[in-house]
Amino acid sequence: MSNDMNHHIKVYRNVFLGLLVLTGFTVGASYIHFDALWLGVALGLAIAFAKGYLVAANFMHLNNEKSFMYLTLAISVVFFLVLFFMPTLWHNDLLKSPKHIPLQNGEVYNDIDHSDNHGGHH
Template sequence: MLSSQNLEHHKSIYLKVLLALFVLTVLTVAVSFFDFGSITLAILIGLTIAFIKGFLVAGNFMHLLDEVKPIYWLLALTVVFFFVLFFMPMLWEMNLVTVE
């Protein structure tokens, strides 16, 4: 059972995240009216704001910030599989990998 003090702490975190998401949403809408002169820069700014909003939602509402060690293991495993799948066709074409 959560104590009253612990519950207030969680409520304050959720309210801060809600406020940050609201501010970032307003910022996203405001940025859409600016002319940056480059579509690449506009996309980069939009994706950066979206990444920050996604991090806030995933980290706080999905409680991923509390599970750091399993997340690092999954990230490392993903990187290993990426490199295996990325380099395997090259090694195959160079005849460094053979099937008996």
């Protein structure tokens, strides 16, 4: 038992150090200017998921858990992904969002009017 625990303590310490380093990366990455906005967001989220994995797998012992637990949590993961991607579908108008969005000053942001601008090019 004691040897087993000593091994666990080492793992926990390394995970702790890994989390601190990745926190540094997260903050550092936010100062990098990416031409494509999604690249910065993807990098930030990738580091967050890496940190999340370290915590869930080690501190929460999910790397060595009963299969019953994995089945239960799989349902959560599926619904979480649905929640996560629902707004993206909405934004791409796959769910038919309203075209007219009111701005703060009372004007209307019209999503479909941009097509008119092409008329100026000959």
